[in-house]
Amino acid sequence: DSGVTQTPKHLITATGQRVTLRCSPRSGDLSVYWYQQSLDQGLQFLIQYYNGEERAKGNILERFSAQQFPDLHSELNLSSLELGDSALYFCASSGGEGSGTGELFFGEGSRLTVL
């Protein structure tokens, strides 16, 4: 058990809809990362938050947004969903920049299926 909790584990929705994925980081970790894992793109970095502030952006679509709340949990919002958004979305946490070896602790992922 990594200590990172993601909900929901599975989500099935229709094109055009909006969903919210939730992540609770490991206790004491200030950084949260979101990754998208799909068969054709592999594991793609989306966005990082550190102590409530956006720190880095990767290949995140404009239809997607995220935030980190004062209690350090994070939410990833996906809107106007398309078939191609079907993927496994991982949240990971760490102590932040300069924190030891930079190891990330991953949740079990949220599997999104868009029909």
Added chain:
Amino acid sequence: GEDVEQSLFLSVREGDSSVINCTYTDSSSTYLYWYKQEPGAGLQLLTYIFSNMDMKQDQRLTVLLNKKDKHLSLRIADTQTGDSAIYFCAETGGSYIPTFGRGTSLIVHP
């Protein structure tokens, strides 16, 4: 091209050694990592190597780093069926954000 490249599949017999290879592009990476993903689970750090090292050994695992060729390898000695999983190579580069390869599916046959 991709920042981190690795072959997609490797099949070995139980008891043999497995070698998973990876090439990366960012020479400023301080650490390079190997993560393991078992079915239905998230990625878990298996081992890492500091960029000023050439080799790191941890029980059955040996990591070799060739900085000149930007090549990283993971050797698993005496591979067991429980080692069947997807193995990801990752680098951080100057951004401290891990960039992952596509993962190598290791299949271990009894």
